[in-house]
Amino acid sequence: MSPEVRIGLDSVPALRVRAENRAAVRPDGAFVLYWMIAHRRPGWNFALQRAVDWARELGRPLLVLETLRSDHRWASDRLHAFVLGGMADNAAAFARKPVLHHAYVEPDPGAGRGLLAALGGEACVVVTDEFPAYFLPRMVRAAAERVAVRLESVDANGLLPLRAADQAHSRAYLFRRFLQKSLRRHLLERPLPDPLAGVRLPRLARVPEALRRRWPATAAAELRAPAALLATLPIDHTVAPVSGTPGGxxxxxxxxxxxxxxxxxxxxxxxxxxxxxxxxxxxxxxxxxxxxxxxxxxxxxxxxxxxxxxxxxxxxxxxxxxxxxxxxxxxxxxxxxxxxxxxxxxxxxRPDHASYASLPEWAKATLAAHAKDARTHVYDLDTFAAARTHDPIWNAAQTQLLREGRIHNYLRMLWGKKVLEWSASPEHAAQILIELNDRYALDGRDPNSYSGIYWCLGRFDRPWAPQRPVYGSIRYMSSGNTARKFRLAGYLARYAPAVESRPDRPRQGLLPG
Ligand SMILES: Cc1cc2nc3c(=O)[nH]c(=O)nc-3n(C[C@H](O)[C@H](O)[C@H](O)COP(=O)(O)OP(=O)(O)OC[C@H]3O[C@@H](n4cnc5c(N)ncnc54)[C@H](O)[C@@H]3O)c2cc1C
Structure with missing residues (x-):
């Protein structure tokens, strides 16, 4: 078996393409518009490939509009710097192709409003990325109502098309069984490494003048070295870029x-x-x-x-x-x-996947039964955020998150479990974990942010014995076992919290803020 490579409007599997509105394609539009919002790469990208297919089919130029909003909940220097690095790479990659790449970084909250509808007013068809979490599904639905031509979203998220899943599986082994039955045929339908290789398209010299003035492109040099740009944006400047981890x-x-x-x-x-x-x-x-x-x-x-x-x-x-x-x-x-x-x-x-209510019934029941159990420690969000608990392993994991935007995968599980154990209630624990993970982690705000966080509270897991305080039958993890299992001295030394954030004594009894 060799992977199928098809060219034409059906080169992207139909299961991955979804019409987001009922508007028609306008063949005499000025260009095909690819609105890049999640699959931010110039190759191995079914969404870009679909847009290229449309441009070839209609004989029109291709405009790639890559946008970055400044008004989302966790917008920060850290996340923006990572995305801007990717925009710089894309600008460079598309400069060598018959494609116009317009990188728009929103300077003020809401400044980008109207851009897509305006460009859509000139386009033949709009293609965008399907991403199943955070504000993106809502944003695409809202855009679909405002764009006058057909808007399609394309799923380039994984090896299995999202719509091929028969159900939201409750356990990894059940999903694995499903994959083992059905993934093989989808592996034969892979995206092109470079959907623009050898492609000839009419070129669009620039975005129409009036639109360019109102929504100017960010220059490649600013994308590549964004410090000055970041300083002007209305985003969280307390969460700094991660040095040594460039995006793109x-x-x-x-x-x-x-x-x-x-x-x-x-x-x-x-x-x-x-x-x-x-x-x-x-x-x-x-x-x-x-x-x-x-x-x-x-x-x-x-x-x-x-x-x-x-x-x-x-x-x-x-x-x-x-x-x-x-x-x-x-x-x-x-x-x-x-x-x-x-x-x-x-x-x-499950559109409710980020909410506490989406936990399995057994997990909610056992957590509710133990909600009033005495806690050895209760910390509020600020104490957790500052890595000021009594536990050096937890503090080191949080310090790694603050500095590097990541936590080692094993310690991330322990980190989540202890927030459950040391929060005033399991609902507060979920809120605190989402706030910490999505604010500081480079990979936060992802479907797997909520998988990981809610796994700590029982999702994709089963009840465990014995019942324990606070956890009930949720799987338990302990810092003591972790310390016995691994050589942690190096990790603890490397991620020792800054002196000023060390607690004088554990702050107990505080409710999460
Ligand atoms: C409390 C908690 C929060 C988490 N938050 C996130 C998050 O915000 N974003 C995120 O992508 N993952 C999250 N995870 C899952 C996991 O910790 C990370 O995906 C993994 O540590 C990323 O490191 P890596 O790329 O080096 O992983 P590798 O071990 O190299 O794995 C390769 C890839 O597989 C995927 N993967 C690995 N482990 C998991 C897992 N347990 N669940 C789902 N996918 C996985 C990731 O895409 C990862 O990049 C979380 C886990 C926990 C316990």
């Missing part, structure tokens, strides 16, 4: 190559060990669409000469064996595909 398709590809060389060979055995730190670090790149999962699978395949013909094919629900790859690659794919896409399909099928 180029940095993402470099991170992938580094991981395949240095991290993957030790992944199966050492992923959980904070001292080894062998995981890929790809989650921010995946979140902002700077890297795609087909791209990762392709790189893995090239490394081992793997093709889908090697799929073992037996439906076991087991986390290794199905792909027919070596054990490190199998372990990595189980995270990248089973766990990641479990969260994506759940988010797509």
């Amino acid at each position: 398709a180029r940095a993402g590809a470099a991170r992938l190559a580094h991981f395949l060389r240095d991290g993957l060979p030790r992944y199966a055995d050492e992923r959980g060990d904070p001292a080894a730190d062998v995981a890929s670090g790809l989650s921010p790149y995946l979140h902002f669409g700077h890297v795609g999962t087909h791209q990762i699978l392709d790189a893995l395949s090239a490394r081992d000469g793997w093709t889908p013909a090697r799929i073992e094919g037996t439906v076991t629900g087991k986390s290794s064996g199905w792909w027919g790859m070596e054990r490190n690659a199998e372990a990595f794919l189980d995270e990248l595909v089973t766990w990641r896409e479990l969260g994506y399909t759940c988010a797509a099928l």
